Structure formats: C-alpha cells, structure tokens
Amino acid sequence: MSRLVVVSNRVGPVKDAARAGGLAVALVEALTACGGLWYGWSGEISNDSDGRLRMTQDGDVTLATVDLSEQGYDQYYNGFANRTLWPLFHYRLDLTSYDRRYYETYQQVNAQFAEGLVPLLQPNDLIWVHDYHFLAFGEELRRMKCDQSIGFFLHIPFPAREVFITLPRHDKLVEALFAYDVLGFQTDRDRRMFQDYVSRELGGEVWENKARAFGRTIEVRTFPIGIDTRHFVGASESPEAVNQYTSMREMLKGRHQIIGVDRLDYTKGLPERFEAFERLLEDYTDIHRKVSFMQVAPVSRTEVEEYVDIRQKLEGASGRINGRFAEFDWTPLRYLNRSFSRHQLAGLYRASRIGLVTPLRDGMNLVAKEYVAAQDPEDPGVLVLSRFAGAASQLRSALIVNPYDVKGVADAVYDALHMTQQERRDRHQTMMPDLLAHDVNIWRDNFIDAMRSIERREAA
Numbered sequence: 001m002s003r004l005v006v007v008s009n010r011v012g013p014v015k016d017a018a019r020a021g022g023l024a025v026a027l028v029e030a031l032t033a034c035g036g037l038w039y040g041w042s043g044e045i046s047n048d049s050d051g052r053l054r055m056t057q058d059g060d061v062t063l064a065t066v067d068l069s070e071q072g073y074d075q076y077y078n079g080f081a082n083r084t085l086w087p088l089f090h091y092r093l094d095l096t097s098y099d100r101r102y103y104e105t106y107q108q109v110n111a112q113f114a115e116g117l118v119p120l121l122q123p124n125d126l127i128w129v130h131d132y133h134f135l136a137f138g139e140e141l142r143r144m145k146c147d148q149s150i151g152f153f154l155h156i157p158f159p160a161r162e163v164f165i166t167l168p169r170h171d172k173l174v175e176a177l178f179a180y181d182v183l184g185f186q187t188d189r190d191r192r193m194f195q196d197y198v199s200r201e202l203g204g205e206v207w208e209n210k211a212r213a214f215g216r217t218i219e220v221r222t223f224p225i226g227i228d229t230r231h232f233v234g235a236s237e238s239p240e241a242v243n244q245y246t247s248m249r250e251m252l253k254g255r256h257q258i259i260g261v262d263r264l265d266y267t268k269g270l271p272e273r274f275e276a277f278e279r280l281l282e283d284y285t286d287i288h289r290k291v292s293f294m295q296v297a298p299v300s301r302t303e304v305e306e307y308v309d310i311r312q313k314l315e316g317a318s319g320r321i322n323g324r325f326a327e328f329d330w331t332p333l334r335y336l337n338r339s340f341s342r343h344q345l346a347g348l349y350r351a352s353r354i355g356l357v358t359p360l361r362d363g364m365n366l367v368a369k370e371y372v373a374a375q376d377p378e379d380p381g382v383l384v385l386s387r388f389a390g391a392a393s394q395l396r397s398a399l400i401v402n403p404y405d406v407k408g409v410a411d412a413v414y415d416a417l418h419m420t421q422q423e424r425r426d427r428h429q430t431m432m433p434d435l436l437a438h439d440v441n442i443w444r445d446n447f448i449d450a451m452r453s454i455e456r457r458e459a460a
Contacts, residue, residue, distance in 0.1 A: 002149075003122055004036035004448065007113075007137060008130040011040040011065050014058040025228055026444040028061065035060045037125075039117050042066060045073050053116055066116045068109070075105035077133070084167070085132045087306075089156050090267040090361040091163055095306055098168055107136055114140035121146065126451045129180070131155045138179035151182035151451045153223065156363040157390070158190040161197045171202065178214045181454040184223040184447055186363045186390040191222050219454065223447050224394060226439040227369045229432075236346035236374040244340075244347025252351070255330075256417055258293040259352035261345060261367050262359070263300050264337065266310050269360040269386065269403040270297060274317040274333070276358070276409035281325050281332060283407075284414050289327065291417060293356070294334045294348070311337070349374035354416045355383045357391075358403040364390035368398070372431050380428035382416035384409070394434050397427040 006027055014028050031038055042065035046052050052067040068077060079102035087095040114137055121127075127150040129137050138150045164170055174197065177183060185191040195206040204213030211220045235241055248257070258277070262268040277293050299311060318335040325332045340348065349355065355371030368383060368391040375381055383398035385391060392400055399412045 002034065002124045002126045002452070004030055004034040005117075005121065005125045005127045006031060006036065006038045006130070007117065007127065007134060008038070008040045009133040010043065011038050011063055012058075014038075014061050014063070023225070023440060025231070026440040029441070030444055030448060031061045032059060034126075037062045037064060037120060039064045039120070040066075040113075041068060041077075044068070045070055062120075064117075064120060066113060071105060072109045072112075075099075075102050076109040080106035081133050085135075086156070087266075088163065088167055089132065089159050091157075091159060092266065093163065093166060095266065096166070098166075100168065103169060110134060110136040111140045111143075113137060114144060117141070118144050118146065121148065124148070126448065127151070128153070128447065128451065135173050136176040139176035142179045149182075149451045149454045150180050151184065151447060152177065152180040153184040153447060154190070154363070155186070155225070157187075157361055158185060158193045160193050161201055164193075164197060165201065174198070174202070175214050178211075178216045178218055180218060182219040182221065182447070182450045183211075184221055184450075186222070186224055187393050188222050189393070190363070190390070191220055195220060219450060221450060223443055223450075224390065224438055225364050225366070225443045226435065227366050227373060228441065229369070229373050229435045229439045232342075232346060232370055232373040235343050236350050238343050238346070240341065240343035241347035241350070241374075244344045245351045248348060248351035252292065255289070256291045256353040257351060258291065258354040258356050258413065259348060259371075260293070260295040260297075260356045260358075261348075262295075262297055262357075264297040264307060264311060264314075265300060266306055267359055267361055268297075269358045270295065270310065271313055271317060272360070272403050272406060273356060273358050273409070274314060274321065276406045276413070277333065278317075278321050278324075279406050280410040280413050281321070283410060287414070287417060288325065289330045292330070292332060292334065294336070294352075296336050296338070296340065296345075296348075298339045299337050345370065346374045349381075350376060353381045354413060355381060356409075356413065357383065357389060358386040358401060358409060359389050360386070360403055362386070362389040362391075366391075368395060369435055372398075372428065373435055375428055377425070377428060377432075379421060380424050382419055382424055382427065383431075384412050384416055394438065395431050397430040 044067045046067035047069050054065045056063045083097040084102055125148045127148050129152045195211055198204040198211045198213050199206045202213045209221050318333055321333050349371045357368040368385050371383055385398040386403045387400050401409045401412045
C-alpha cells in the first residue's frame with residue numbers, strides 16, 4: 001500500500017486528534033493505516049537559513065514541520081494567504097490586498113516548503129495537499145522532478161471568474177493547480193466555477209470531472225467534507241455534554257435559546273446576524289423574555305486589522321442590543337469570545353432550539369452539521385442556514401436564508417421558534433441520513449481513492 005503524505009498549514013496532533021476535531025481524526029486514521037507523513041508549518045517564526053526542519057515520530061505517523069521566516073509570516077501567511085486569497089475567495093474584494101510582494105513571497109515559501117519535503121518522499125507516496133496556503137505547492141514539487149500522485153483539496157470556496165480575475169497573475173495560480181492530478185472542491189458550484197474559469201478565461205477543455213489546459217488533463221471533482229457524524233452523536237450523549245445541557249437548561253429557565261458558533265471572522269456574517277436578532281426583537285415583542293441568543297466567537301488573527309475592527313463592531317452591537325431590550329432578569333444576547341470543548345459544544349447545541357448559521361460565504365460550514373447531529377431526535381431544534389454556505393446544498397431541510405436580508409433572517413428565526421415538534425422531527429430525520437452518508441471518513445476515503453485511481457491508470 002502506498003504511503004500517504006499530508007501537507008497542511010498546521011500539523012497534528014496525533015494522540016489528541018479527537019480534541020482538534022473530526023478532520024484531524026480522519027487524517028490521523030488514514031496516516032496511521034498507511035504509515036504516513038504529516039508535513040507543514042511548525043507555527044514558529046525563525047530566520048535560520050536551514051528552515052529548522054523538525055521530525056518527530058508518533059506511532060506509525062511521522063510529523064515533519066518547518067519554521068517560517070519573519071518575512072514569510074508577514075507576507076506569505078498574513079499577507080497573500082490571509083489578506084489576499086482569504087478575502088478574495090470569500091468575495092470580499094473590498095478587503096483584498098493586491099500587493100505583488102505578497103505574491104512573490106507566497107511563491108518563495110511554497111518553493112521552500114516543497115524543497116523541505118522532497119528529501120522525505122518515497123517513490124510510491126500519495127501526496128495530499130490542503131487549502132489555499134499551498135496552491136503553488138504541487139507545481140514546485142513537479143519542478144523538483146516529483147512524479148508521485150499529488151492531490152489538492154480546497155477547503156474554502158472557489159470564486160466566480162469575474163471575482164477571481166481581479167487578482168493579478170490569476171492565470172499563474174491556476175497554471176500551478178494543473179500540476180496536481182486531482183483537484184477537490186467542497187461543492188459542485190465551486191467545481192463549476194473553476195471549470196468556467198478554465199473554459200472561458202484560458203480556452204481550455206472541461207467536462208464533468210476533468211479539465212485540460214497547459215498541456216495537462218486533471219481530475220476535477222466534488223468532495224463535500226463532513227463531520228464524524230456517529231462520533232458527534234455519541235459526544236452529545238456523553239457525561240460532559242449532558243452536564244453542559246443540564247446547566248444550560250437550568251440557566252434558561254424555560255426560555256428558548258438561539259446559538260451561533262463561529263470563529264471571529266468577517267466571512268461569518270456576525271454583524272448582520274446581530275442586526276437580524278435586533279430586528280427580531282423589534283418586530284416580535286411577544287418573544288421578549290422567552291428567547292435568548294448566545295454567540296460563541298473565539299478570536300482569531302488578532303494581528304490583522306480587519307479582525308480587530310469586527311470584534312469592536314460586535315462588542316458595540318452586543319451592548320446596544322442588551323441596552324435596548326434587557327430586563328433585570330433577562331439578557332437577550334450573550335456574546336462570548338472563548339472556546340468550548342467538542343463535548344461542551346454538543347451539549348450547548350442540544351440545549352438550543354435554533355442553530356443560527358449565517359455566513360456571508362463559506363466553503364462548507366461544519367457547525368451546521370454538528371448542530372443537526374447533536375439534536376435529540378425526539379425533540380430536535382431547527383437549523384437556520386445561509387444559502388451561501390456549502391452545507392446548504394446538502395442540508396436542504398434547514399430553513400435556508402439570505403444572510404444579507406436582515407428582515408428575512410429575523411422572520412425565519414421567528415418561524416423556527418414556533419415550528420411544531422412534528423415538523424422539527426421531519427426536518428431532522430431528512431437531514432441525518434445525508435450526514436451519515438457524507439461523513440468525514442467517507443470524504444477522506446473518496447479523495448484517497450481518487451488519487452489511487454490516478455496511480456493505477458499511470459501504472460497500466
């Protein structure tokens with residue numbers, strides 16, 4: 001069996017993979033089965049010329065990490081990855097920085113990471129590269145004469161052609177993607193957007209699961225990522241989750257809870273969500289004292305100005321809403337900048353009548369899936385979900401909303417609060433089979449099988 005090599009921005013953990021989430025569990029299981037290698041950034045910044053390659057062994061899995069230089073951190077990670085690609089791929093052109101220095105450093109860092117990996121490779125390795133940090137990684141490996149099967153999975157959306165072509169040298173990035181054998185996207189829409197670019201911008205050829213340009217034909221397929229559904233259902237019934245559920249229900253004193261759980265990021269639609277909740281309280285006074293909204297939003301990328309701005313905006317909105325509507329025994333909105341364990345989150349999800357998941361744009365959004373999986377099948381809550389989340393293409397029995405339509409979101413939440421138990425059951429029963437059929441383990445196996453099929457065809 002071929003060894004699996006996973007390349008991602010962050011590496012590990014192995015022993016505590018369950019704490020990091022279903023994706024880490026799925027990757028660790030595959031790496032363990034194949035005696036694999038996990039390679040990426042150490043999380044450290046160093047200007048040592050040797051790149052500070054660190055190698056550790058954890059059972060059958062080898063962990064290999066490389067430091068970033070200060071320039072790499074500033075211009076590759078904070079720069080091109082998070083100030084250029086992240087906002088652009090999420091349709092935020094107003095926040096996108098088009099700095100050529102960022103692009104040049106991005107190329108250099110991809111080349112440096114590739115150079116660090118090459119000596120560690122074995123002839124029959126399957127190399128699985130993850131996310132927007134490494135769009136150019138496969139091309140650099142090919143320049144170094146690597147002929148192994150290389151796949152790439154994009155965890156974030158791929159933008160429409162009209163958006164993508166605003167990026168200087170966009171064609172060079174797509175040419176780099178054609179160094180991979182398999183390109184994986186979250187949704188059919190993302191795959192079609194890529195193929196539309198290849199066809200209309202490059203004059204290449206496309207058909208259902210393939211694309212041809214730059215003299216290469218590659219697999220272009222949809223692999224919707226899931227959660228470890230069965231594990232999360234079990235987590236919702238664990239003692240830690242039950243304790244969290246019980247304490248939450250006692251605190252609510254019979255009120256219904258709306259919950260949002262998101263990393264603090266401008267793509268998640270949090271200001272619009274707060275505005276929709278405020279509109280709910282304005283338009284429907286009959287729910288006053290009967291409902292509370294809890295938004296969990298751990299802070300991230302604190303050195304990026306846009307993230308500082310959104311945190312200040314949300315703190316201001318939270319204070320305004322509670323100032324307008326709170327009573328001495330009722331706080332309408334609780335806004336928490338902290339993290340919870342997966343078991344605690346499962347208990348919070350189950351204690352909440354509504355899961356409010358309204359990103360302005362999202363590759364998939366696993367919170368939506370976790371919320372559904374955590375529900376009591378006999379008395380489930382209702383998922384209110386943005387149409388611009390990749391999960392909306394699968395979870396069609398959620399209440400699908402336009403996050404830019406504040407009044408529409410408020411009305412959907414009100415409808416969810418008054419939905420009958422039977423309708424809630426029916427919607428939940430419709431969504432659960434899809435969560436089981438498209439869980440994170442199936443996502444992993446399907447992608448690895450696609451890479452192996454390329455390997456088999458080339459061998460034949």
